[in-house]
Amino acid sequence: MPGRWPPGSWSLRTRVTVAATLVVGLLLVAGAVGFYATLRHAVYASLHARGAKAVSALAGTVRASDPRGPGALHPGDTGFLLLQVLDDRGRVRAASDEMAGRPPLADLRPDASHPTRAGRTTLAREEVYVVATRVRTRHGWRVLYAGAPMPGFSRSRSYFTGLLVLAVPLGLLMAAVSVSLAVRRALRPVRKMSAELAEVTGSGPGRMRRVTVPVTHDEIAQLAASVNVTLHRLEQTVVRQRQFVGDVSHELRSPLTGLRAQLEVALEHPEDEDWPAVARAALNDADRLQRIVTDLLLLAKLDAGVxxxxxxxxxxxxxxxxxxxxxxxxxxxxxxxxxxxxxxxxxxxxxxxxxxxxxxxxxxxxxxxxxxxxxxxxxxxxxxxxxxxxxxxxxxxxxxxxxxxxxxxxxxxxxxxxxxxxxxxxxxxxxxxxxxxxxxxxxxxxxxxxxxxxxxxxxxxxxxx
CATH class of the missing domain: 3.30.565.10 (Histidine kinase-like ATPase, C-terminal domain)
Structure with missing residues (x-):
């Protein structure tokens, strides 16, 4: 799309760093969310088990004595201190000391298909986990509530959210710096190779320069070795080309010079020359030139590996x-x-x-x-x-x-x-x-x-x- 910065214009180091940082970021977020979901599931499973136990014990008390009034209900060791008993009209018939004088704890209404329900509510700006069940007594149906405050879980959720907000950017920064430095170090031999290749030239009589092969046995070392093999072949090609040019200039100069000199001498005194003999000599020189050119072309073909x-x-x-x-x-x-x-x-x-x-x-x-x-x-x-x-x-x-x-x-x-x-x-x-x-x-x-x-x-x- 026009106006976008195409990734192809980025350096390899930048592309690898960005890709690795994005992957690490996704893994951090996914890990944090997964950890929070696991922790939340474990906490609610524990609360539900203890709440079910609390309402079960409360149901036994209600069936036996149908208690009434504030403070008539006594919590057990489950940690669910907020207890209430409601009649079919939703009126509070009995409560624990912590719920004396308070309205119904929740609006959960268990029925025959769902005899036990669980949910969350807020009491005095504090989150409460509530488990409700419905039992039949000799005086009619009763709805039982057992609630437990969750201040620790709420605080830990806030701490976890704050930690996530701080930890993810910090983790991304550390990942980006680490990957960038690692890629920079890994590409150091490539930069050195590039500088050495920039100095390679096919001119001059000396041996063509080679690139430095890293002491490591990784892909970059294999690349350097392959580059040196290619440079060796290129050097051989350059040497063969120079040799061919030298051969041509060396072998063609003499017969061409002789042929030219012979014709120039004949043209200076054309009336004194035996022109058939001059033509035969020139033809001999032309035949020699043809043989030399044919040989050189065949050598060039063989040298080129055709x-x-x-x-x-x-x-x-x-x-x-x-x-x-x-x-x-x-x-x-x-x-x-x-x-x-x-x-x-x-x-x-x-x-x-x-x-x-x-x-x-x-x-x-x-x-x-x-x-x-x-x-x-x-x-x-x-x-x-x-x-x-x-x-x-x-x-x-x-x-x-x-x-x-x-x-x-x-x-x-x-x-x-x-x-x-x-x-x-x-x-x-x-x-x-x-x-x-x-x-x-x-x-x-x-x-x-x-x-x-x-x-x-x-x-x-x-x-x-």
Whole structure:
């Protein structure tokens, strides 16, 4: 409604404090009312029992002697001192000393359906509890009254009301202060987390800041731990983005600069240039740029964790298909039948192509490819008879744009992305790509989960350093 202060504009501390105070207030009022009702019921039950006993004793006296006159009735030990006997016309026939000369104590009229009645009346500004009954004597029907003053109950009710008026606001104040302080203390780690998150930035070369995890094992500590996990993932994303931008600027600068310089030189003396040769050189540079851009886009897709469209793929068929392509050296493929993995056909074919191209580039006489099953895994091994990879360089070859001296000597047009892309594709399929120990050449071993076997979750590629 317009003009109302919406609860959504309140702070969490205020909302919790108000809600808790209202609940405590309702409980205090309900408890006080319930206590008063219980006390009142107990008092009236006791009075009714004692009053019934008093009129019962008075009824026995009236039946026996039908007393008359003031002071003719004598109270017993029930505490009901106000006794009267009335006839059918409502005239006082007998009374105790305390009721001498007084009019009828009450207007209660018991009958056959209700032989005993109880009620309250006021006598000399004092509340009196009265029990009445009707008995038959030899002189006719009589109505008997037995009353007891209730000064203590009246005073206690006044005290109780006053105490309630004072205790409820005081209790509400104490509850509000206690809840407010408790919520403030509980939210202290959240305020600290908020301040630390405000200082988090993705810029700068340093490590992204983390929030402080409270020593408690409550929900706030779990929230802080989840925030740190999220910040870690965000940091990895930022690092991958920076690496991608650096990779693009690093790899595209050289061929673009060379292509531009070549065209500028040709245009300075167009009559002296062999334009078909210039076009072929420019086309070679454009092809290299296209390969680099394609590799970078595939790396960006793998780094971003874009899910791959998977289907059953026969790893042996892919190896035979790619091994049949002409290369510098012959490729021999030995593959078991039915080695099926669940993966994306295009990226897996790209992986095998990269491995065979790399092996053919370094081999002396040939490349051997084997595909076999090993338990719940499919294993593809690519071996060449070249110089091999030194153990000290086996991690470097999987880093982006890292090329060993022999590789640069054999192929100046390479980008150094073939093996890194292959390992990232293997990780995206929940597999591994490693360099195995061997006496001759290099052995690269690809391991992937077979179709139908439990597959581990895809691994997040580590950004290149």
């Amino acid at each position: 899910p791959l469209d998977r289907e059953p793929v026969d790893l042996g068929d892919l190896a035979r298909q790619e091994g049949a392509r002409p290369r510098r050296v012959p490729v021999e493929v030995t593959a078991e039948d039915g080695v099926v993995v669940l993966g994306a056909r295009g990226p897996l074919l790209r992986l095998i192509t990269n491995l065979l191209d790399n092996a053919a580039r370094h081999a002396r006489t040939g490349v051997t490819v084997t595909v076999a099953s090993s338990g719940s895994d499919a294993v593809l091994t690519v071996a060449d008879d070249g110089d091999g990879i030194p153990p000290a360089d086996r991690d470097r070859v999987f880093q982006r744009f890292q090329r060993l001296a022999e590789g640069r000597k054999r192929d100046n047009g390479g980008s150094g992305l073939g093996l890194p892309i292959s390992r990232d594709i293997a990780h995206a399929h929940g597999g591994t790509l490693v360099i195995a120990d061997t006496r001759t050449g290099a052995h690269l071993v690809l391991t992937l989960p077979r179709a139908g076997a439990p597959s581990p979750p895809p691994r997040t590629p580590r950004p290149a350093r």
